[in-house]
Amino acid sequence: MRILRRRNAMISLTAAVLSASLVYGMYELQRNQIELDDTIAIIVPKRFIGAGERLKESDLEFKMLPKAAYVSDMISKLEHAAGKETIIPLGQGEPLLHWKVDDYYFQPKRSESTFQIPKEYIRSISNGIRAGDKVMIYASGEAAPSMRIFSEAVTVASVKSSGNVEIDSIENPNLFSLAEGNKQQMYASRREANGMIDYLNLNLSEEQWLQLDDLCKAGELKLVVAYSPESLNLAVGEEGDRS
Structure with a gap:
């Protein structure tokens, strides 16, 4: 009987731990979903980029930004930035704006x-x-x-x-x-x-x-x-x- 009670206690404890883990997992999933719903991915430079440089895909990455801070001039698609030239210097991690890049910028590069x-x-x-x-x-x-x-x-x-x-x-x-x-x-x-x-x-x-x-x-x-x-x-x- 003592062994049976001990076994039942272990089963109950395991079930409680699994239930708590499931509840916590659902909470984290819902929280992450809420955060995703409230943010938007924008394009930012991975490094400092000087004026007149032509952007490569390897120079860029996505950054999550709260929707409340998003403005329409921010670039959110990689193809809208890669291959274009910078009009002004860009800092690492700063939001990339449409007016900061151009298809053809005829001024000489910084170098x-x-x-x-x-x-x-x-x-x-x-x-x-x-x-x-x-x-x-x-x-x-x-x-x-x-x-x-x-x-x-x-x-x-x-x-x-x-x-x-x-x-x-x-x-x-x-x-x-x-x-x-x-x-x-x-x-x-x-x-x-x-x-x-x-x-x-x-x-x-x-x-x-x-x-x-x-x-x-x-x-x-x-x-x-x-x-x-x-x-x-x-x-x-x-x-x-x-x-």
């Missing part, structure tokens, strides 16, 4: 400056190049093999005629189409634009400019500036991302 490329340095420029485009830079000479100078494409700050006028289509400016991600209109703008490029300005780092200048100043090598499809791919990939 860059805008350099006007001397005309005598240039052998040829693709006629379709416009401000905001990405271009590949090659060096070409009679006594030396041609080569690509930079592994990555660089950004065109402006292309102007001899009258210091930006070359573009008057009726359908390329910049408007570029900002809207309209690839068909971008193509049409390049077809309609008319003018010889006399001045080319590129956003380069100091190291890039010194490398380019060192190659070309003797006159043996000159630059070939080629339009990069990255410009069009960015516009197509980001089309419709604006909210």
Whole structure:
């Protein structure tokens, strides 16, 4: 009998512990659900990001924010931030706002400056190049093999005629189409634009400019500036991302 009573006591104690655990588990589940209902996930940087940097998915993460603190300008979808450039520096963990990033930001990055490329340095420029485009830079000479100078494409700050006028289509400016991600209109703008490029300005780092200048100043090598499809791919990939 004593063994039976002891067994019953253990069963009762186990049942009480299981019941208490179940009640506590249900309480935690309900509390977590209430917290989820009262919060919203927003995008924040994982690290400090300087102005002019292009955001990567690895730079970003989600952060739960009380709905009462949420404002409509906060970005809550990863695809609305990844691939865009920062207009101002971003602190780690701060809410990412739409006005702090842009699809195409033509100002040089923090590590860059805008350099006007001397005309005598240039052998040829693709006629379709416009401000905001990405271009590949090659060096070409009679006594030396041609080569690509930079592994990555660089950004065109402006292309102007001899009258210091930006070359573009008057009726359908390329910049408007570029900002809207309209690839068909971008193509049409390049077809309609008319003018010889006399001045080319590129956003380069100091190291890039010194490398380019060192190659070309003797006159043996000159630059070939080629339009990069990255410009069009960015516009197509980001089309419709604006909210």
